[in-house]
Amino acid sequence: MQDAKTREAFTAQHHALLFAWIARETIARVGEEVASPVLRAAVRLYGEQRGRRMALRAQQDGQPLSMATCLSYREWEVPAGEMQQTGVPWRGDLRVQVRRCCWATTWQQEGLTEYGKYYCQEIDKALVRGFNPELVVDVKGTRTNGSRMCELVYHGAFEGTLVHEETQRGQEQRTLPWNYHTAHLLATMSAGLQRELGSAGVAASQAALETFTSRFGMAVADVLVADAKMDFDVLPEGR
8 A cells, every 4th residue: 555655656757857867877987978878778768668568559449550649649647737838730740849848847956957858869759769660750959958949840640540539548548657657767777777888887777766765765766666677568457
């Protein structure tokens, strides 16, 4: 019962801070020139795994692996107001401008934007590529990398429609909790850092986890470590 309550307490802030702390500790140990490509490669793997899970769920529902489906099968949700974005149709594409993002806000408030930026450099393209490598999203700019707002173009977003909408799963069934997403991030980043950087990568992950524990408490950290042992290439049971 206590673990269940602890899992429910996770938010996007846990996810954002964990990434930034991992990036900071990695750069502190091996320098930015070495750390940057390793961090970005790990984010790509993380995003592609998320995209493949979305594709599996869409295929279960009999949906085509189109851009429209990809945009409909997002795995996360945040409280109203934490994300502020607008989308404009243009020649079959969807042009999205993000003016407020809970990841960027968290990193800015904590003085961690210089570390969070690596996540933004890769995540959107990786997710779409994992869903269907034939789909294309152009990332025109991100706030964490110096742009006034995040700007993305999802090509072909209005080409075709979702099918069998009467049997399509509701968004609440497609959304996964933040303890799951944060554990997935820890597992993928830690494995990538260890594979590419050896003992320095292990030390970076451990130091970031210690910071996470200090900030959120041992009970939260214990749940995170336990959940990181899941297989993130398959759909969670019951989802």
